[in-house]
Amino acid sequence: MSAHGPDRRTVLGGAAAVAAGLALAGCGDSDDSGGEPAGRKKGEKVTLTFWSWVPGIDKPVQLWNSKNPSVQIKLEKVSAVNGAQYAKMHAAIKAGNPPDLGQIEYPVVPSFLLDNGLLDLTKYGAADVKGKFEGWQWQQSVFGKAVFAIPQASGPMGLFVRQDLFDKWGVETPQTWDEYEAAAKAIRKKGAWIETFSATNGNRFAGFAWQTGARWFGVDGETWTVTIDDEPTQRVADYWESLVKQKLIKTIPDRQNAWYKDVQTGDIAAWVGASWGDALLVGNAPKTAGKWRVAPLPQWKKGDNAAANWGGSTTSVFRGTKYPKDAMAFAVWLNTDPESIKLLIDGGYGWPSARSGWTNADMEGQRDFFGGQKYSEVFEAAGKAVDTSWQWGPAMDTLYQRLGDAFTEALSSGGSFRSVLTKVQKQTVDDLRAKGLKVETG
Missing domain, CATH: 3.40.190.10 (Periplasmic binding protein-like II)
Structure with a gap:
C-alpha cells in the first residue's frame, strides 16, 4: 500500500x-x-x-x-x-x-x-x-x-439496541453519528445512558478510526508509515470527547462486571459491538432476551456505507x-x-x-x-463494506496499552482526546525505535 x-x-x-x-x-x-x-x-x-x-x-x-x-x-x-x-x-x-x-x-x-x-x-x-x-x-x-x-x-461491527427501551422512550435507532448523539441526549433525559466510552478498549477505538477512513499504518516501498493522529482519528476523538464532556455516556470499561450489570438493568441501552457480541449479551444479560435488535454502524453522513472490524x-x-x-x-x-x-x-x-x-x-x-x-x-x-486497505503495524498490543493509559489519564484530568493521539503517536515511534526500527520524521 x-x-x-x-x-x-x-x-x-x-x-x-x-x-x-x-x-x-x-x-x-x-x-x-x-x-x-x-x-x-x-x-x-x-x-x-x-x-x-x-x-x-x-x-x-x-x-x-x-x-x-x-x-x-x-x-x-x-x-x-x-x-x-x-x-x-x-x-x-x-x-x-x-x-x-x-x-x-x-x-x-x-x-x-x-x-x-x-x-x-x-x-x-x-x-x-x-x-x-x-x-x-x-x-x-x-x-x-x-x-x-x-x-x-x-468481527464486523454493528449497533446492538435495546429495542423495547428505544420504543418506550420514543427514540429512533440512529443511522448517523449525529443521530446517535441526539439519541444519547434523549436517553439521558430518561435517566439511562446510551453507551460507555471504555478508555482501555483500544480495539474498538481502532474500529471507529477504521470506519472513518484512518490509516494508522501503511507500507511505502520498504518503509512503514505511522499516523495514529491523522485527521479521521482526530474526528473520532473529538466526537467521543464531546459525548463524555456533555455527560451523555458513561466512562466505565465495557465487558466487565459493572457494565454487564448496567446492560442487564437497562441503565445502558445500546452498545457499538461486533458480530461476536451476540454471545456476550446472551451469556451476561439473559433476562433481556427478546428485547435486543442489531442495526448497522452509524455513519458520518446519511446514506454512506462505511463499516469496520x-x-x-x-x-x-x-x-x-x-x-x-x-x-x-x-x-x-x-x-x-x-x-x-x-x-x-x-x-x-x-x-x-x-x-x-x-x-x-x-x-x-x-x-x-x-x-x-x-x-x-x-x-x-x-x-462486505469493510475498508480492505486498513493495515496493522508492529507492536499493536503495546499501542493498545498506550491508548488505554493515555485515555484513562485524559478522563481523570480533563485533558483533550486529541492530546492522547499526539502522545501515543510519539510513544509508538519511540516503542518501534526501541525494537530496532529506524525512524525518520517528515
Whole structure:
C-alpha cells in the first residue's frame, strides 16, 4: 500500500522495516540453520501443541484427533486477559520452545514478525488454500509475498439496541453519528445512558478510526508509515470527547462486571459491538432476551456505507515446528471444514473467514434473543463494506496499552482526546525505535 498523502508524518525505514515483515519470505524456515525440517516420516505418529483461548475450541480439536490418529493436537488454553497469551508466546519464542500453533489476532501478527517467530506458509501450499478465505482477511497476514497465518474469524461491527427501551422512550435507532448523539441526549433525559466510552478498549477505538477512513499504518516501498493522529482519528476523538464532556455516556470499561450489570438493568441501552457480541449479551444479560435488535454502524453522513472490524484472529504456525505441513493442514482444516466451523460457531468464535462451509442461518443461533431478527444480515453487509486497505503495524498490543493509559489519564484530568493521539503517536515511534526500527520524521 502506498503512502496516503500529506497526512503521512513518520516513516519507519531501512533493514529493520524489512525484518518487520516486508521481506520475510526468505526467513520462514523452521530451524536456525535455515534448512527445512524433515517433517513427519511415513507411519510416524506425532503430537502438535496448540495454544488458544477461543471459546469451545476443544470440541473441533477433539474432532480432528478422532479423525487423525497419526497427527494429534494437544490443546493448551491460554489466558487472554490483558494480553497474557501473547506475553507467554513471545517468551516461548525467545526461550526457543514455542508451541507448534497458536491463536493470534490480526492486529498482533506483525508483533510476532519482529521476533521472527512465525513460519512463512508459502512453501507449504498457502497459494493453494488462499481461495478458501475472504480476501481482505487473508491479506491481514500477508507481508510482501510471505503468508504468516491462516484466517479464522473476523468481527464486523454493528449497533446492538435495546429495542423495547428505544420504543418506550420514543427514540429512533440512529443511522448517523449525529443521530446517535441526539439519541444519547434523549436517553439521558430518561435517566439511562446510551453507551460507555471504555478508555482501555483500544480495539474498538481502532474500529471507529477504521470506519472513518484512518490509516494508522501503511507500507511505502520498504518503509512503514505511522499516523495514529491523522485527521479521521482526530474526528473520532473529538466526537467521543464531546459525548463524555456533555455527560451523555458513561466512562466505565465495557465487558466487565459493572457494565454487564448496567446492560442487564437497562441503565445502558445500546452498545457499538461486533458480530461476536451476540454471545456476550446472551451469556451476561439473559433476562433481556427478546428485547435486543442489531442495526448497522452509524455513519458520518446519511446514506454512506462505511463499516469496520473489531476483533478476529488467525491460526498461526510457529517457526520452531518440526512438522510444518501437518501444522498447516490442521490450521486449514480447523477453519474451513464444515463440521469444525459449526463447532466454532456454537462456541461463539466470531464471523467465519471461510468462504464456504456455513450459511447465515448458522450464525443466528441466538435469533430468539434478538426478537426473531435475522441479525446476521447486518453483519454480513458490514463485512462486505469493510475498508480492505486498513493495515496493522508492529507492536499493536503495546499501542493498545498506550491508548488505554493515555485515555484513562485524559478522563481523570480533563485533558483533550486529541492530546492522547499526539502522545501515543510519539510513544509508538519511540516503542518501534526501541525494537530496532529506524525512524525518520517528515
